Amino acid sequence: MKNRYEPALRATGHTQRGQCAKRLSILDAAAHVFCREGFSGASIDEIAVAACVSRQTIYNHYREKETLFTAVVEDVMDRANAMLYSILATFPDKSDNIEDDLTAFAVRLSKNCLCNQDGKFLRKLVQSEGERYPHLFEAWRQHGPGKISSALGALFSRLCHKGVLQIDDFDLAARQFLALVNADLQMISLFGGTPTDEELESAARNAVQTFLRAYGKPAGTSIAQPPSLAVVS
Amino acid sequence: MKNRYEPALRATGHTQRGQCAKRLSILDAAAHVFCREGFSGASIDEIAVAACVSRQTIYNHYREKETLFTAVVEDVMDRANAMLYSILATFPDKSDNIEDDLTAFAVRLSKNCLCNQDGKFLRKLVQSEGERYPHLFEAWRQHGPGKISSALGALFSRLCHKGVLQIDDFDLAARQFLALVNADLQMISLFGGTPTDEELESAARNAVQTFLRAYGKPAGTSIAQPPSLAVVS
């Protein structure tokens, strides 16, 4: 009872570095195992082995399996969120070739947000455990696809004001853009492997071409619009 | 050892009806429980209770949990397959309003193939257990989305020859059509609830409008195509 680990001391410590390493190692390993096995299929021992840590250490940091799980989800969502914003910032202010710029943007987005380990984790876990943890599901819905959609919507709004796109419903267009990008990728990333750069590139190009055919405004030729579209300019 | 149940006798029987009822009850209950809990989370006892059947009866019909699981998957996939073909047959041969016809078609497709219980089961289970059962995953890929895509591709090809659509890559267009239909629905059907008729209708209309802006050929005005498109005719 003398030298038992007291979680309350964590904030006061001078040994933050070592702890953080263990914590991160645990979170990382847990993310992988949870992703592969699901919540009920993942065992604490398996996670401990993957994290190169004893089982007791996990129980020192997280009261129980469920605590660990929600911590992992929060960690992954935070990272995904930061990644999203850093990617949004890369879209050029002055775009002379909207197709190329949108394609490059879609590649970065799918590579670093949708098809990476974090994206796969969130997709799988929210789908399989979403009904069991409604608050988790809601947080994901708002911070994940919700954030992406509204951020994309803002981007499209900017591009509309510049006369490059012609969109009525920005949110809808954002959802459709994401759906189109995923159209070619979900099969690959479901299979387990991450898509190659060529696959990402081709998926993005296909998506952007179709998107621009639906929402793009041809350079100087406003006459060439399909007549069923009400041209607002 | 006298009156033990012998699976080999099943085919010779005169009591097919009763057995079928039990079998279907088990398959149905198992599908629900597997869908809700995942493979490792679902317990045989839970399935037995849901099927109003004793646990031993399940073990009489299926050697082990895994056997039951694959049987459920095959059952659901067969049903989904039949449903798909019955829906494909509903697309009118002579279509005077392509937008309305495609929309009605998309509603039927999403309602009876994508958002119904079977669709949800397949999506969740393939996603969570696909890596553990590669053969299952492959079967789903070919018989599920693969079938839908190629069937849709064939339909689009017909519509192209009639001059209603203008498509280079039919498979790509099919995948994109499905992705667009799902764009508005995945969030709803992930949440657990099945979408309302209004939601299905609006999702289908949004998808079809965008799809037709990208791939539709305006009635008599072939000049009005965006110049970037190579007109093949």
Added chain:
DNA sequence: GTCAATTTAGACACCATTGTCTAAAACGTC
């Protein structure tokens, strides 16, 4: 009603997992 096929409840051994506990070891700082 008879008979065989089928289902049932319950008990059972077996195993994996969770979460706790303890004493020893390792770590980091001074």
Added chain:
DNA sequence: GACGTTTTAGACAATGGTGTCTAAATTGAC
């Protein structure tokens, strides 16, 4: 090297699930 903090291995009880077995009950065809 001393000291408090943290990690570790291993044992542990409790739990819950799988799959087997048995004897009794039910069903359905004749």
